[in-house]
Amino acid sequence: MFRLKPGIKSDPVKRWNLPERIFFACGACHILAYAFLEAYPDRNFRAVWIRPEEGFTGNHVFVTNGETAFDFHGYRCERALVAHHWTKGRLWWPGWDGTLVPLPEDVLISEAKSKTYDGLWLREPGQFLHDAMPRAQAFLARFGPPPAN
Template structure:
């Protein structure tokens, strides 16, 4: 698991210039999830948020259909994504724990995102929606949704 250097999230230029996987894995995951849902509204996927215990880092938003998940890794199985995320944070903070909850607010609405302490699409240096669309276009969605559980992130 990759963790950005301290201060990158507060610097719009450095934040924007990160590799896509880092950008969407550490600070813009909600934008990727929102664009995915906009792109595939009838896919059966919905947004979920990992919410760390009080005072802990490690929020993450992704989409799932209850079995499959999609985030900055691409497609994986839901249980594998949660295990990977939890393991990464436990390595840094042994007492790390979190709850998982369905997202009940619009992921591309700045006011709603700001109310949940996340940046809206218009608060990034450039357009993260277009960046997310290009990132999503890299994947074969039909093939990925049919893979067997042997695949991992």
């Protein structure tokens, strides 16, 4: 989890020019999740949204098969990813809490479908300064396929 300086997410050029990990941690995690699911459709992974409780920020989308998770950090134990997110959230915002919400794959790249979930509003790949999907695919390629459980 990263916290950006004010104004970066609203500036398409500054947002696009963020380092890869920060770009995929701060507003494009769902694009990375979609790229993963598209690349490894037979690995039994699904998308999960960390939905902050009302009044808090700290949304995040990752993929998991129930044991192994993948996000901007790469591969790690799902429990560790979730614990890290909760620890950071509570460090920065006392009282922070959230819920894990499974998301269908098509929601990850559809602004309209994402808005059908209370509190969710995802940008489509083409709504960034440039198409974010090739960037997500290139970032994903650095990690290789998911490990066998």
